[in-house]
Amino acid sequence: MKLVCGQEQLNQNLNLISRAVATRPTHPILSNILVEATDDGFMTLTAYDLDLGIVSRFPAEVEVPGRTTLPAKYLSDIVSKLPAKAPITFAMQGDDLVMLECGFSEYQVRAMDPVDFPAIPQLPEADSFHVEVQDLLLGLDFTLFSASADETKQVLTGVHIKTAKDNAEFAATDGHRLAVIRTPPVAANGTKTAPVLDVTIPVRALRELQKMLSAHTAETVEVSLDRGQVIFQLPDQRLTTRLLDGQYPNYGQLIPESFIRTADLERKSFLNALERISVLADQKNHIVRMDFSSTGILTLSVDAPDVGSGREQLEIRYTGEDLTIAFNVKYLLEGLRVIQASDIKLQFNGPVNPAVLKPIDGSDFSYLVMPVHLRN
Amino acid sequence: MSTLRKIIHIDMDAFYASVEQRDNPAFRGKPLVVGGTPQQRGAVAAASYEARRYGIHSAMPSRLAIQKCRDLIFAPPRFDVYKAISEQIYQIFLAYTDLVEPLALDEAYLEVTSNKLDIPSASLIARQIKVTIFEQTGLTASAGVSYNKFLAKLASGLNKPDGFCLIQPHAAEALVESLPIEQFYGVGKVTAERMHALGIRTGADLKQWTAIDLARHFGKHGHFYYQMAHGQDTRQVVPNRSRKSVGVETSFLEDLSDLDALVEQLGMLSKALQERLEKNQLAGHTLILKLKYADLQQLTRSRTVPELLYKAESLFLLGQQLLKSLPPDERRVRLLGLSVSNFSKEDESTIHTGQLTLEFT
Structure with a gap:
């Protein structure tokens, strides 16, 4: 194998696949990436930890086609420190050594036999369908933050995606809050044959997908699905991940059908006030207390023993009886940050019942948050 | 790898059975198994050394075990107790290094290449750990010391119970060559049969093969067997639990x-x-x-x-x-x-x- 590629492109592509390299490899080769040089003038990088796999290719001057595997960490660390735009030469030396040259820098890195590198699952192309990148990103942006980071919660560490004839619903919950968004209906289009999906995809893979899609110019992504695996294919990139097993909770029934208290607020000023409150709240237990008054005033307060206390007041449009309720300020902030609308609606029943946050802009996003029970 | 690592493998001797004998003086010196009784259609989870003399071993159906030894004592397992002792032993390891990788309640790898007490000799650390475990729990452990995981684990099994064994680099080659293929890490019954079919019965036989040929027959594991045969094992000691x-x-x-x-x-x-x-x-x-x-x-x-x-x-x-x-x-x-x-x-x-x-x- 021998090829020449640009530092910038190589560095970008290494970053893109880096999260799919095993951090605790069960076999030494899993901490390597597969490097391939092909006749058609491409350098292809593959990382696969047996759960998540990412493949990315970019143009390179291939002199001798071939394949090998190199330690991901050393390769990325060296390449990232080489000068931008400099050409880098890769040349295989014997069976297990790769020479990396760039200007006056010269490194020999120990390679491992690509025979041992596990094959990434391939799905039959016939069953694939196309999804709008814009819709997929919308679903991910509005739900990823709400999933559980606790591995023991299994199915909750994923985003649940359910499709209907003309739109899709994304949902994520960690047991304390729930984010649900429905993508806008796609105009009836005879060629669209997306199957009805009902899958839960690990957040870890979706975060990488989000990165990949955001950096790409493609308008659609090709998706194929098989029992247990899903593959997202862009022109030069591919991401494959295991699906999460198990029944996703029936979250629809958690969202109350009616509310007896409603507040309309300006999003930005609410967010700013909460961010200031969180300076003190985060020192202790993240709790913000909210007093809604029927006179149209919302009072936010924080009391962090040994640290200090604070109070913010906002003018709001409020209907219903006075209410005192408390929340983990992090949950509120995360929800408010993904919303773009200038105004939001908060809906409540009582101080220990779920509250719902929605943008007032016609989009179909609901963010349900469980309050904190205040123990005086 | 420029400098040799220092790896210790600690394996508690007949752990569950020894705990039961420790806590019930009447059981000491007698053939005992921890596990379900033959009436419960149970199986042996652990056998005391006295019971092993009758050919009783773990995973054996209790019905078979009682046939081998009429006086066999059956003790029901008390996993809470074993877990608490395991935690106690883990704390002993932590005094030397944070690089502790427990494999089960009764065994763990420790990397002590550099350690908290700056003790240069891994053998000394291993012996100290054995003594401390005995003082604190009244139980014996076997320790193996070498420069990789495979050899350290092999070493701890060589002088059981209450054993200690050091495999130094220059001795590793001869030892690995003499080893039956079944004793290599990752070689189970099926792989062993496939190796036998290829005429591989010992480490020396395995060593005759090239990495490429082994990979052809055994896929990605082939490379691993190749390394083992040459006394190489690059697996790191991974502190894989947050048991604090x-x-x-x-x-x-x-x-x-x-x-x-x-x-x-x-x-x-x-x-x-x-x-x-x-x-x-x-x-x-x-x-x-x-x-x-x-x-x-x-x-x-x-x-x-x-x-x-x-x-x-x-x-x-x-x-x-x-x-x-x-x-x-x-x-x-x-x-x-x-x-x-x-x-x-x-x-x-x-x-x-x-x-x-x-x-x-």
């Missing part, structure tokens, strides 16, 4: 013998433990009670519950249950300790605050 605990303990000015006085102390410990947990924003599922008698013998009991433990009331309640479950003992108590482990990975900020949860159905 938060605890409080108190030594008494005068040793206590009265249960009421102990319960009173337990109440105070529970409050102190709640404070510690709150300060660290932690909550766990396992409570461990530690008791040291006037003769310095130490005893631990633990219980794991589905709900999260962090409130003083629930710590106290469960602590009392553990205390009262102890067999009556004449000895006075010098020290009492209470700790919580098996922490919830839940977002720490949600535990102590009264955060309400969604009710999935």
